[in-house]
Amino acid sequence: MKISSDATSHEPKNVQETLPARTVGRKATITKEELFQAALNLIGPQKSIASLSLREVAREAGIAPNSFYRHFKDIDELAIELIERSGGVLRKILHQARLKASKQSSIIRTSVEVFIEQLNADEGNLSLLLREGYTGSNSYKLAVERQLNYFQQELRDDLVRLEKENNSNLTHPEIVANAITQLVFNMGAKVIEMPMEQRKEVAEQTMIMIRMILEGSRHLGESKIN
Numbered sequence: 001m002k003i004s005s006d007a008t009s010h011e012p013k014n015v016q017e018t019l020p021a022r023t024v025g026r027k028a029t030i031t032k033e034e035l036f037q038a039a040l041n042l043i044g045p046q047k048s049i050a051s052l053s054l055r056e057v058a059r060e061a062g063i064a065p066n067s068f069y070r071h072f073k074d075i076d077e078l079a080i081e082l083i084e085r086s087g088g089v090l091r092k093i094l095h096q097a098r099l100k101a102s103k104q105s106s107i108i109r110t111s112v113e114v115f116i117e118q119l120n121a122d123e124g125n126l127s128l129l130l131r132e133g134y135t136g137s138n139s140y141k142l143a144v145e146r147q148l149n150y151f152q153q154e155l156r157d158d159l160v161r162l163e164k165e166n167n168s169n170l171t172h173p174e175i176v177a178n179a180i181t182q183l184v185f186n187m188g189a190k191v192i193e194m195p196m197e198q199r200k201e202v203a204e205q206t207m208i209m210i211r212m213i214l215e216g217s218r219h220l221g222e223s224k225i226n
Contacts, residue, residue, distance in 0.1 A: 030063045032071050036082050040124035049079045049128070050137055080143045083132060086125035087147030090118060091154060098158045107162055108210045111155075115184055116203050120196060130189045152181045170217045179213050
């Protein structure tokens with residue numbers, strides 16, 4: 001009877017110890033958005049998404065590595081889609097902010113302040129674009145460049161709209177939008193590791209530079225450019 005008792009007490013214990021190890025923390029299904037968030041959770045100002053492994057992302061998302069392949073073939077595919085997603089999120093935020101601006105001075109301040117707010121919020125979207133645009137692989141840099149082109153096109157349209165509302169005109173608004181986009185993103189790359197107080201100071205200087213670009217464009221005719 002004693003041998004039988006030991007056998008029955010040991011068998012259930014082995015079953016209980018084995019089953020949870022295969023299933024604990026694992027989700028049955030996963031969405032792309034959850035995988036994007038898992039990747040954003042793992043990267044930081046000093047860590048590129050290229051340095052992540054598939055297993056790291058799967059672990060952070062709470063899935064088995066094989067479940068990753070239901071949405072992406074590899075980390076590079078996830079990274080490029082995440083760059084596109086981040087660019088879309090930021091463009092929407094900036095565009096909505098600019099729509100509320102009623103004059104040129106407010107569109108400048110609004111755009112730069114929203115940009116800095118996104119850095120301060122540290123949600124990962126802006127820092128991802130800044131980091132991968134300067135230090136990422138060629139494919140990541142190209143993906144960021146495409147997003148910057150979208151930013152530029154939307155800014156150009158908003159600038160033209162506001163110029164008409166204020167009875168003024170920009171010479172080559174596409175070049176103006178390009179200059180402002182490059183300036184603001186370079187500013188972001190510069191301040192990303194700065195404390196918030198220093199970020200404000202650099203942001204104020206950037207606003208002055210943008211005003212100079214706009215005023216120069218208004219007063220620089222086609223003949224003077226040539």
